[in-house]
Amino acid sequence: MSTTIRSIRTIARSRAVRIAATGVASLGVALVIALAWRDELARLHAGAIGTAIDRLSWQQVASAAALTVATYLLLPCYDLLALRYVKRRLGAARTIAASVIAYGISHTLGFAAVTGSAVRARFWSSWGLSAGEIAMAVGFAGFTFLLALTAVGGVALAGEPPALLAHLPLAAAVARVAGALAIGAVLTYIVLAARFGGVNVTLRARPWRLPDWRTAVAQVALGFADWTAAAGVLYVLLPGSSAVGLWGFTSAFVLAQLLALASHVPGGLGVFETLMVVQLGDAVPPGALLAALVAYRAIFYFAPFVLAVGALTSYEAWRRRHAARRAAGVLGNALDRLARPFLPTAIGMMTIGGGAMLLVSGATPAVHGRLRTLVDLMPLGIVELSHFTGSVVGASLLVIGWGLTRRLDAA
Known part of the structure; x- marks a missing residue:
């Protein structure tokens, strides 16, 4: 057993010596190259x-x-x-x-x-x-x-x-x-x-x-x-x-x-x-x-x-196309199992966010330039009705989003 260990150590040392010698030789070659190129490039003008x-x-x-x-x-x-x-x-x-x-x-x-x-x-x-x-x-x-x-x-x-x-x-x-x-x-x-x-x-x-x-x-x-x-x-x-x-x-x-x-x-x-x-x-x-x-x-x-x-x-x-396809299927199934419990909550929060944006948009004053353009294109009553409809849809989305987060079947 000890003889085997000594043989392995001897082989490892010989390989290390070869690697070190190769490294030293490469460094020497690199130095010679650098000196040669310095002399050659010194004779050339730019470009x-x-x-x-x-x-x-x-x-x-x-x-x-x-x-x-x-x-x-x-x-x-x-x-x-x-x-x-x-x-x-x-x-x-x-x-x-x-x-x-x-x-x-x-x-x-x-x-x-x-x-x-x-x-x-x-x-x-x-x-x-x-x-x-x-x-x-x-x-x-x-x-x-x-x-x-x-x-x-x-x-x-x-x-x-x-x-x-x-x-x-x-x-x-x-x-x-x-x-x-x-x-x-x-x-x-x-x-x-x-x-x-x-x-x-x-x-x-x-x-x-x-x-x-x-x-x-x-x-x-x-x-x-x-x-x-x-x-x-x-x-x-x-x-x-x-x-x-x-x-x-x-x-x-x-x-x-x-x-x-x-x-x-x-x-x-x-x-x-x-x-x-x-x-x-x-x-x-x-x-x-x-x-x-x-x-x-x-x-x-x-x-x-x-x-x-x-x-x-x-x-x-x-x-590896078949293995990649199987791996993609396994990964997809794993992600599906991990994401499925959180999907209703995530969809509900996004729905609530959309409703809140509609309510905030309807409650804040419109930009005068845009409003003037809309009034020029269509009657003022239709513009006001669209603002009211947006507020109603926003309020509805808030209710639906709350229902989705609570996982209610009616939502």
């Missing part, structure tokens, strides 16, 4: 970013939106491959819907292993997948994402190292070596899949089946298509006069996204923008670059996030 945003053409915005749609249509392929790996089919429409919602939320909130996986588990469990199948499918989708990042990052580093590394000694050579190693690791994975596809291996006490070579190639191809489209969203928002090529931009984009993911900042907010400004600040006017980054956040992150939250809320409301 430069707003002016650059106004200069974005509708063609640029439409192209960025189209590439965003293409990216979010490619992202469900990660889940389609994962579900195929666990040999479960949910239908393309349901898989795409769940995946788009999951990625729309996890891209903005960050911590995709928690946020996106929780959304997927919510959908998949309601559609019949077991906990083991969900864990394996989520793990395979995460591995596909890392494999895609390794492949794209390796090609980018080997082909054209990011400008962020150009100012460091031997950085370009080291980047090319790292890129070559990444490409080699991906090729090794494909060769192993071709040679040992279908063989079970044990990782962290869990058996995993090595996919066949077709799935491995599909994973890598999906990564290139996904990351190219995602980089294209920001690239088309840059001004046409910027001196940066697509391949060099993709290299900088992948490195910035990788470091943003490693920072544990939700959505990489601030980290990604800072790294892009540092890398492309000499090739793109600062105001135009910041305007493109703001538009990129709105188009690629904020708009899908709002739509995903709305879709998830609608789905949960639809799933």
Whole structure:
């Protein structure tokens, strides 16, 4: 028993240390971001970013939106491959819907292993997948994402190292070596899949089946298509006069996204923008670059996030519609039982109040302007009769209200 308690305490301490280390790292990243943005913003005059945003053409915005749609249509392929790996089919429409919602939320909130996986588990469990199948499918989708990042990052580093590394000694050579190693690791994975596809291996006490070579190639191809489209969203928002090529931009984009993911900042907010400004600040006017980054956040992150939250809320409301209807019925019955004893008294008091208002209105002098208008429209006798009738009705309402409060049948 004491050994178990000590083990729990050790695990709790290790988790607390990890959380504290993550917090300290995030604070450090935030400080670096603040210093970098202070230097960058100091070079801009007031209104430069707003002016650059106004200069974005509708063609640029439409192209960025189209590439965003293409990216979010490619992202469900990660889940389609994962579900195929666990040999479960949910239908393309349901898989795409769940995946788009999951990625729309996890891209903005960050911590995709928690946020996106929780959304997927919510959908998949309601559609019949077991906990083991969900864990394996989520793990395979995460591995596909890392494999895609390794492949794209390796090609980018080997082909054209990011400008962020150009100012460091031997950085370009080291980047090319790292890129070559990444490409080699991906090729090794494909060769192993071709040679040992279908063989079970044990990782962290869990058996995993090595996919066949077709799935491995599909994973890598999906990564290139996904990351190219995602980089294209920001690239088309840059001004046409910027001196940066697509391949060099993709290299900088992948490195910035990788470091943003490693920072544990939700959505990489601030980290990604800072790294892009540092890398492309000499090739793109600062105001135009910041305007493109703001538009990129709105188009690629904020708009899908709002739509995903709305879709998830609608789905949960639809799933719980019968329970909500039953709860409304139970609440209505409870309110009816609680309010029924007080209804006669409440109605009687309102009736007495109405009668009192009529009596007070008939007893107080009328406003001269209104009275003159009435006399012009109808004979004075009818006006006087209406005042008398109002007083009689008011007195009657007082009697009826008293009877209602006393719960008399005659009332």
